[in-house]
Amino acid sequence: MAVEQARDQGAGRPFRPQIPASLAYALHAVLASNPAYRWLAAFLERHPRLYRWFTTGERVTKERLFGCRMCGQCALPVTGYACPMTCPKQLRNGPCGGVSPDGACEVDRTLRCVWVTAWDRAESAGHGADLDLLQRPVDNRQWSRSSWVNYWQGRDEGLAVAFTGADPRPAIAAGSARAGR
């Protein structure tokens, strides 16, 4: 657990995704929730050792591709597959006001703001509206848990909410959806 906490508390740095957004969106389709994955997720949670192996696999893959920090509540599908948890402020709702005119991060001006990257990738893939979603606060108990398992178990459904149309001012609490394990 100490290792995971160190990972959580370490200063993040904007990470440039290693695969194009189009490929990431395509890969997501492969992982899309279905009865088999839901069964697998429940099975893994009943077998802690398998769960650990599976989670390690997820970590290694997503670390290399997206700089994943294992927050356990993956926002990648709605951020153009640029991880907001690699923002030094871990902003989930878009860029801060300190972005340089050239798009550099205010904390490390040698790096591109991860939200500028997210916007470019999402917009060019026709997913720009994803960034308008209101992202709810993260559940810090989920650090180091598998976000794929959480997703298949339906726990991610309340992570974000749209504010257009019928519900211009949605509630910050998503009900049971974000209650976690």
Added chain:
Amino acid sequence: MSGGLRAALASDRFVVTAEIGPPRDADPDAIARKAAALRGWVDAANVTDNQGASVRMSSLAGSVLVQRAGVDPVMQLTCRDRNRIALQSDLIGAAALGIRNVLLLTGDHPTLGDHPDAKPVFDLDGVQLVWTARTLRDDGTLLSGKPLATRPSWLIGTVENPFAPPAALRARRLAKKVAAGAEFVQTQYVFDVAAFAGWVARLREEGVTERCAVIAGVGPIRSLRMLAFLTGSVPGVHVPAELERRLRGVPEHRVAEEGLNACVETIQALVEIPGVRGVHLMVFGHDDEVPDIVRRAGIRPAVAALQEGRQ
């Protein structure tokens, strides 16, 4: 103190706010002096929260002192140093002490301040903090769902930088904060009025200006040193080349005057933009300049007019 910011925004007139940076020590008179210089000339004064990630007297204590000195405080609160427990606790405490306005923001990163070795918290982000405040006030519950018997009633404000990339996202990002609960927004320094007007036009299109009062950040550039500081060290400030040329084009002893002129002209241009409800004056340490700027720009709040026996 009269009606303060809420009453000013409910009226039709152009509102004026300013900023009071608390001292780096325990001297309450420093705040009282700054507030006295502003009294009657502004509708409210922001009390900054360890601005620039450098330790100062807390914004809550500062806000109480500003209020005692007869100015309506806007308590700034950042996500940098507090988790969601401490943030909610300070918001409730502010309400209990009669603070009527809060300005909620993410905050500068600790590496930019005087304790770069500090742990950055950022448990919530600025949007989520606005959302939390609205939940406390309008739903009467904590984030946990536990009810509040006595609800806070502060006005909820936020900040935005219209000039930072991605430009196309900036108006939509404010729309998001308004959906979360922001009722007024104070912006980063406006030096480029044309670019700012474009941002406000997009806000009007999205219907944001009807639900959120836009207060434009302004301030004089007093010296070439300050110009270099603003363009080099302050994240997110955009000084157009034209203004830079103008300030460099006058003799060194006239830069302050020219900077003041430019500030007054900026304010007068902002008054003409539909959807701009006021200005937020940032005059760091030169609080005595506020009356002069307000008078010259012709945007004197009603209170100041009354003090001078007019209206």
